[in-house]
Amino acid sequence: MNGSDITKESIYLHRRKFIAAAVSLLGTSSAFNKVLAANTLDEQLTSLHDITHYNNYYEFSTNKEAIAILAQDLAITPWEITIGGEVEKPLVIDVSQLLNDFQSKRFVYPLRCVEGWSMVIPWQGFQLQQLLEKVKPTANAKYVKFNSLFRPSEMIGQRRNVLEWPYVEGLRLDEAMHPLTILATGLYDKPLPKQNGAPLRLVVPWKYGFKSIKAITSIELTAEMPTTSWMKSSPSEYGFYANVNPTVAHPRWSQRREVRIGELKKRKTKMFNGFENQVADLYKGMDLEANF
Ligand SMILES: Nc1nc2c(c(=O)[nH]1)N[C@H]1C(S)=C(S)[C@@H](COP(=O)(O)O)O[C@H]1N2
Numbered sequence: 292m293n294g295s296d297i298t299k300e301s302i303y304l305h306r307r308k309f310i311a312a313a314v315s316l317l318g319t320s321s322a323f324n325k326v327l328a329a330n331t332l333d334e335q336l337t338s339l340h341d342i343t344h345y346n347n348y349y350e351f352s353t354n355k356e357a358i359a360i361l362a363q364d365l366a367i368t369p370w371e372i373t374i375g376g377e378v379e380k381p382l383v384i385d386v387s388q389l390l391n392d393f394q395s396k397r398f399v400y401p402l403r404c405v406e407g408w409s410m411v412i413p414w415q416g417f418q419l420q421q422l423l424e425k426v427k428p429t430a431n432a433k434y435v436k437f438n439s440l441f442r443p444s445e446m447i448g449q450r451r452n453v454l455e456w457p458y459v460e461g462l463r464l465d466e467a468m469h470p471l472t473i474l475a476t477g478l479y480d481k482p483l484p485k486q487n488g489a490p491l492r493l494v495v496p497w498k499y500g501f502k503s504i505k506a507i508t509s510i511e512l513t514a515e516m517p518t519t520s521w522m523k524s525s526p527s528e529y530g531f532y533a534n535v536n537p538t539v540a541h542p543r544w545s546q547r548r549e550v551r552i553g554e555l556k557k558r559k560t561k562m563f564n565g566f567e568n569q570v571a572d573l574y575k576g577m578d579l580e581a582n583f
């Protein structure tokens with residue numbers, strides 16, 4: 292084969308791939324097209340060092356810089372995950388099997404903590420939707436409840452009642468099924484660091500960071516809205532929805548601005564953390580101030 296044939300063939304193959312990709316996009320929901328756009332978020336990534344040394348993980352400590360050290364004592368193999376409640380096909384699976392079953396992709400998302408700082412994190416993971424489809428939610432399922440690990444022998448922050456343990460979070464089923472909602476298994480092309488919630492954590496990019504629960508051990512589909520750890524600890528400050536919203540202040544501070552870790556000047560916080568086009572429909576007709 293001569294050089295020009297090779298060129299022709301590679302152009303041909305390229306075209307074939309392009310057409311195949313275009314066809315598969317046409318065949319999927321517009322929501323998924325928007326996810327692709329989100330995946331290529333054109334913002335500078337926060338450094339790996341900052342992502343792994345400035346953490347919130349109360350099971351270990353309320354000191355952000357201490358978590359990178361304290362979390363290394365956590366044993367993460369084996370790690371069983373239970374998925375049950377209002378589902379037709381409950382599942383108990385080791386996380387290593389889960390990683391085999393679902394192919395990981397890259398999702399670059401901003402993470403906005405309710406405290407007023409943010410980072411841009413290149414996650415690896417898969418859509419929660421894929422896992423939920425596998426267990427087949429029943430018609431009664433309206434919410435998804437997530438539990439974190441309770442193991443005070445290794446999670447020394449659990450020896451104090453700073454929160455009710457285990458850490459519990461929840462989503463409405465349609466939020467959980469949204470294509471932007473992922474289970475993260477890695478970041479920066481490496482397995483998920485322990486301080487970031489290894490081996491499996493939720494990431495919901497349009498909500499405040501506390502919804503993105505780390506070290507998940509069980510997922511339960513429910514008919515009733517679950518009460519989360521933060522709702523229990525301070526119901527007037529932390530609601531169930533926790534959508535990023537610059538116009539709804541926290542009772543003790545404004546949410547209009549945020550510090551991107553690594554920068555000096557504050558940025559304006561964006562509605563739904565920049566994902567308004569993709570998620571606003573979920574809350575049509577809802578009072579976002581009352582449902583904070
Ligand atoms: N289990 C558990 N998950 C958690 C937390 C926690 O204390 N325990 N903190 C939350 C908060 S407040 C934030 S801002 C993010 C921080 O994630 P990161 O440390 O990976 O940046 O994790 C969230 N998930």
Ligand SMILES: [Mo]
Binds near residue numbers: 403404
């Ligand atoms: Mo947070």
